[in-house]
Amino acid sequence: MLGLTAFYHAITERSGGMEQGxxxxxxxxxxxxxxxxxxxxxxxxxxxxxxxxxxxxGATDVAISDKTARALGLEFGPRITVMTAAGPAVAWRTRLDRVSxxxxxxxxxRATITPGLGREALLGMSFLKYFNLRQEGDRLVLQGGSQKG
Structure with a gap:
C-alpha cells in the first residue's frame, strides 16, 4: 500500500490535471x-x-532534452547559446513537425534541444503565443487564439 501511495503522490505532484472543451x-x-x-x-x-x-x-521556445530529441529522431540544427536560470548553456535549434x-x-x-534538461519538456512561447492564456486562481485556461502564419 505504501508503494501505491508514493506512486499516487508522485503523479499528483507532477501533474495537476487537464480538462478539454x-x-x-x-x-x-x-x-x-x-x-x-x-x-x-x-x-x-x-x-x-x-x-x-x-x-x-519565460521560455522563448519549446525546449527538450538531448535524450528526448534523440528518442524522437530530431535533427540537431545550428548550435546556439541560450540563457537558462543557471546561466548560459549550449543548445541546438530544431523544428517540431507537430506539438499538441x-x-x-x-x-x-521552433524548438531548442538543451542537454541536461529534465524529463519534462518546456512548453515555451514558440507554442503558447498562438493561444489566449487566462489564469483563474490555480487554473490556467488556454484557448485557440491567433492562427500561426
Missing amino acids: IGVDGRAMVTLQANRSGHYVAEGEINGQPVVFLLDT LGSLALSDV
Missing part, C-alpha cells in the same frame, strides 16, 4: 490545474509521441 465562441479550450508546487504540468505530444510538458511563459496539448495543436514549431 469548446468555448462559447467555438474555439478549442484546455484548462490546466496547477500541481502542488504551483506549476502547470500536463501530458502532450511532440511529433505524435507522448511527452510531459511544463508550461513556461490536448485539443490544441500547431505544426512546424
Whole structure:
C-alpha cells in the first residue's frame, strides 16, 4: 500500500490535471490545474509521441532534452547559446513537425534541444503565443487564439 501511495503522490505532484472543451465562441479550450508546487504540468505530444510538458511563459521556445530529441529522431540544427536560470548553456535549434496539448495543436514549431534538461519538456512561447492564456486562481485556461502564419 505504501508503494501505491508514493506512486499516487508522485503523479499528483507532477501533474495537476487537464480538462478539454469548446468555448462559447467555438474555439478549442484546455484548462490546466496547477500541481502542488504551483506549476502547470500536463501530458502532450511532440511529433505524435507522448511527452510531459511544463508550461513556461519565460521560455522563448519549446525546449527538450538531448535524450528526448534523440528518442524522437530530431535533427540537431545550428548550435546556439541560450540563457537558462543557471546561466548560459549550449543548445541546438530544431523544428517540431507537430506539438499538441490536448485539443490544441500547431505544426512546424521552433524548438531548442538543451542537454541536461529534465524529463519534462518546456512548453515555451514558440507554442503558447498562438493561444489566449487566462489564469483563474490555480487554473490556467488556454484557448485557440491567433492562427500561426
